[in-house]
Amino acid sequence: MVQQFISEQLVIILNGLSGAATLFLLGTGMSLIYGMLNFLNLAHAAFLPLGAYLGASLIHATVGAVGGTLGFVGLFVVFFVLLLVVVPVTVSAIGLAMEQTAFKPLYGLEDDYQLLATFGVILMMEDAMKFIWGGQPVSATAPANLLGSFSLPGRTYPWWSVLTILVTVLVAATLYYFFEETRLGKITLAMAEDDEAVSFTGIDTRSIHLKVFVIGIALAALGGALYLPLASMTTGLALEFVILAFAVLVIGGLGSLKGAITASLIIGMVQAYGSYYVPVLELAIVFLLMAAVMLVKPTGLFGEIEA
Amino acid sequence: MASSFDPDGEIVKSGVPNIREKVGRRRFMKGAGTATVAASMGLAGCSNPAKQGGGSAGGGEIPSEPLRMACIGFTSGPASVFGTPMMQSARMVVDRINQEGGILGEREIEMEEFDENVDEIVQQYRRLATQEDFDVIVGYISSANVLSIAPIAEELGQPTVVWDTGTTDLFDKANKDPQYVFRTCASSSTDAIGAARLLQTALTDVETVAGVNQDYAFGRNNWDLFTQAIESLGIDVEIVDSRFTPFPNDDYSSTISALNSTNPDFIYSSHWGGDAVNFITQANSQGLFDDTLPCFTAGSHVIGNIPDEIPEGIIFGARGPHYPFGTQQWNSLHEQFVENYQSEYGEPPYAHGAFHAWQAIWAYVYSIERAYNLSGQYPTKDQWVKSMEGIGFNSPSGFVNMPQGSHNVVEPSFYGFSDPQEDRVDLRDTVWIAPEHVNPPPSMTTSEWISSL
Numbered sequence: 001m002v003q004q005f006i007s008e009q010l011v012i013i014l015n016g017l018s019g020a021a022t023l024f025l026l027g028t029g030m031s032l033i034y035g036m037l038n039f040l041n042l043a044h045a046a047f048l049p050l051g052a053y054l055g056a057s058l059i060h061a062t063v064g065a066v067g068g069t070l071g072f073v074g075l076f077v078v079f080f081v082l083l084l085v086v087v088p089v090t091v092s093a094i095g096l097a098m099e100q101t102a103f104k105p106l107y108g109l110e111d112d113y114q115l116l117a118t119f120g121v122i123l124m125m126e127d128a129m130k131f132i133w134g135g136q137p138v139s140a141t142a143p144a145n146l147l148g149s150f151s152l153p154g155r156t157y158p159w160w161s162v163l164t165i166l167v168t169v170l171v172a173a174t175l176y177y178f179f180e181e182t183r184l185g186k187i188t189l190a191m192a193e194d195d196e197a198v199s200f201t202g203i204d205t206r207s208i209h210l211k212v213f214v215i216g217i218a219l220a221a222l223g224g225a226l227y228l229p230l231a232s233m234t235t236g237l238a239l240e241f242v243i244l245a246f247a248v249l250v251i252g253g254l255g256s257l258k259g260a261i262t263a264s265l266i267i268g269m270v271q272a273y274g275s276y277y278v279p280v281l282e283l284a285i286v287f288l289l290m291a292a293v294m295l296v297k298p299t300g301l302f303g304e305i306e307a
Numbered sequence: 308m309a310s311s312f313d314p315d316g317e318i319v320k321s322g323v324p325n326i327r328e329k330v331g332r333r334r335f336m337k338g339a340g341t342a343t344v345a346a347s348m349g350l351a352g353c354s355n356p357a358k359q360g361g362g363s364a365g366g367g368e369i370p371s372e373p374l375r376m377a378c379i380g381f382t383s384g385p386a387s388v389f390g391t392p393m394m395q396s397a398r399m400v401v402d403r404i405n406q407e408g409g410i411l412g413e414r415e416i417e418m419e420e421f422d423e424n425v426d427e428i429v430q431q432y433r434r435l436a437t438q439e440d441f442d443v444i445v446g447y448i449s450s451a452n453v454l455s456i457a458p459i460a461e462e463l464g465q466p467t468v469v470w471d472t473g474t475t476d477l478f479d480k481a482n483k484d485p486q487y488v489f490r491t492c493a494s495s496s497t498d499a500i501g502a503a504r505l506l507q508t509a510l511t512d513v514e515t516v517a518g519v520n521q522d523y524a525f526g527r528n529n530w531d532l533f534t535q536a537i538e539s540l541g542i543d544v545e546i547v548d549s550r551f552t553p554f555p556n557d558d559y560s561s562t563i564s565a566l567n568s569t570n571p572d573f574i575y576s577s578h579w580g581g582d583a584v585n586f587i588t589q590a591n592s593q594g595l596f597d598d599t600l601p602c603f604t605a606g607s608h609v610i611g612n613i614p615d616e617i618p619e620g621i622i623f624g625a626r627g628p629h630y631p632f633g634t635q636q637w638n639s640l641h642e643q644f645v646e647n648y649q650s651e652y653g654e655p656p657y658a659h660g661a662f663h664a665w666q667a668i669w670a671y672v673y674s675i676e677r678a679y680n681l682s683g684q685y686p687t688k689d690q691w692v693k694s695m696e697g698i699g700f701n702s703p704s705g706f707v708n709m710p711q712g713s714h715n716v717v718e719p720s721f722y723g724f725s726d727p728q729e730d731r732v733d734l735r736d737t738v739w740i741a742p743e744h745v746n747p748p749p750s751m752t753t754s755e756w757i758s759s760l
Contacts, residue, residue, distance in 0.1 A: 015564060126383075
């Protein structure tokens with residue numbers, strides 16, 4: 001009985017952490033980009049399904065081309081390189097091209113115009129993905145199937161979720177180190193506080209903007225690539241993710257890495273425990289959380305920029 | 308000894324559909340001789356109602372302008388998994404009719420497509436009915452949407468053919484005295500009572516049951532009917548959990564963990580579309596189906612989307628006898644339809660909505676042609692209503708029948724076990740349950756009828 005309870009709690013916690021991992025990878029970029037560029041880019045959420053769709057195509061191509069001939073280790077390395085390197089790099093290249101063409105003209109506009117324009121971009125990206133990958137669900141479970149599951153009393157749990165959590169912890173740690181310990185990171189944070197003052201020192205802020213933008217997009221694409229093997233992609237996902245990304249932004253505070261980490265963890269765990277024990281609140285729970293945080297601290301838990 | 312009959316009334320095989328092997332492995336079956344509820348449908352020979360009265364009348368003027376038909380279904384969002392094949396089927400059916408000259412061989416159909424994935428479904432309906440003046444509005448996949456528009460259809464006197472939505476609340480609550488609204492597919496009653504009868508007669512070793520359904524009109528309605536039927540039929544099972552998941556949804560990890568904890572013998576789920584795809588994918592990875600028998604009452608269409616994710620032996624239904632493969636290839640219309648669809652779109656019509664689109668459009672065309680042949684005049688909309696009432700015709704899914712006094716078609720309940728093949732997943736050991744065992748008579752609401760069982 002006790003063993004059963006422990007395994008139940010462990011699974012809920014793992015569910016919460018893997019949900020938090022996806023949210024962190026999605027929300028961090030959006031939050032940093034808003035913090036630094038004062039650019040509220042709703043379209044950021046569309047890069048997650050884009051990464052997943054691209055990942056699915058690459059996985060299918062790999063499985064079709066080499067199948068099981070590479071063996072477990074070989075195939076896993078190929079999957080890992082595709083999902084963790086090729087997908088983020090390719091999607092961030094697409095993001096960079098979009099930054100130069102679609103987003104750059106929006107930088108000086110008021111928030112509400114940015115919201116409307118970037119929402120339009122989401123819809124266009126959704127249609128583009130539907131055009132390329134079709135309206136049917138696209139899944140690529142081969143990497144998760146390859147890793148398999150481990151047993152707990154009364155249940156099994158996929159290793160892929162554990163891998164997702166570990167990769168995200170590594171990414172979060174790297175980002176933390178970058179922002180806290182490196183010169184470029186410190187400049188980036190300073191720019192989030194006062195962009196103009198930093199530019200007076202002769203630093204090329206535009207180049208740093210672009211770097212942060214590309215990192216943000218790459219993180220969202222990585223989120224999609226890690227999310228893919230345990231789910232399937234259908235059109236409309238970008239619109240679902242935009243709400244969650246927005247929740248990370250609001251709860252954590254704009255432009256804060258600590259905020260993104262904390263908010264993702266809170267949302268992930270509250271969703272996992274909430275939908276387990278109070279399933280009727282599954283849909284409302286994130287909004288209740290957002291409302292509660294905004295009542296207590298309108299700038300978000302770690303936000304210092306006025307919302 | 309019970310017999311199984313296909314929807315055309317032909318005996319498929321005598322005795323019990325062979326589901327012993329599967330349920331035996333799961334220790335659910337109580338020996339041989341368990342009966343399915345399938346029975347004769349007692350169908351009248353009425354294969355093409357358009358021919359009724361043919362030769363004795365006709366000759367009246369047929370409008371020269373094309374008939375304007377609005378078709379509404381989800382062509383975007385996660386539900387497009389289901390809606391897109393449905394719309395493709397509608398397009399194909401209308402093209403075939405037009406190639407033959409159109410309705411009565413003379414009046415072409417001008418079909419326009421509309422996405423159901425809009426916030427203002429009522430406004431969209433009003434606009435199509437009043438400003439755009441469509442002769443007939445055919446559509447709706449979402450139960451919630453059809454509950455909203457049904458009263459408006461009656462208010463406006465707009466001929467409306469509901470082609471896929473399932474909730475029994477449509478004619479039991481939202482539109483109790485329908486005139487211009489017809490539903491040309493079976494309601495959720497078919498699935499829910501069918502699944503309960505499956506437990507009663509074939510899966511008698513099931514002791515614990517859980518439900519996981521989408522949290523909107525269709526999912527709630529399904530679970531209510533199923534639990535009512537369990538109680539009314541006196542089936543000896545314990546309901547250990549009932550969960551309603553947001554619609555649409557992509558993360559089922561907590562729901563699956565919770566179901567793993569209660570570890571039911573049988574799961575009733577009316578999930579469909581992208582939600583069903585995600586639920587099944589994630590349930591597999593968390594081992595939910597290892598010692599639990601899930602029954603997806605309206606989910607067989609996802610087999611075409613994720614064949615690799617479908618383990619052997621899951622129970623699938625299709626809101627009626629709609630499936631391209633397995634043991635269902637039992638009439639020439641079915642064969643033609645599957646073949647045409649496959650050659651047109653490069654994939655088989657897994658989505659039962661594709662079959663429902665066929666039924667809806669042909670029901671409308673047949674009713675116009677029947678009225679014309681009987682009266683000699685192209686029917687007014689009130690004459691069309693009279694012609695639709697009691698219509699019955701052969702379809703790719705067998706005989707489609709709208710009992711006199713009802714505006715709702717009844718269909719047999721249909722279930723089968725997933726059977727992965729090299730290149731696709733079939734359904735094997737299919738169980739048919741005749742319409743009268745899973746649908747209320749026209750004089751009763753579904754709930755009243757279930758209580759009387």
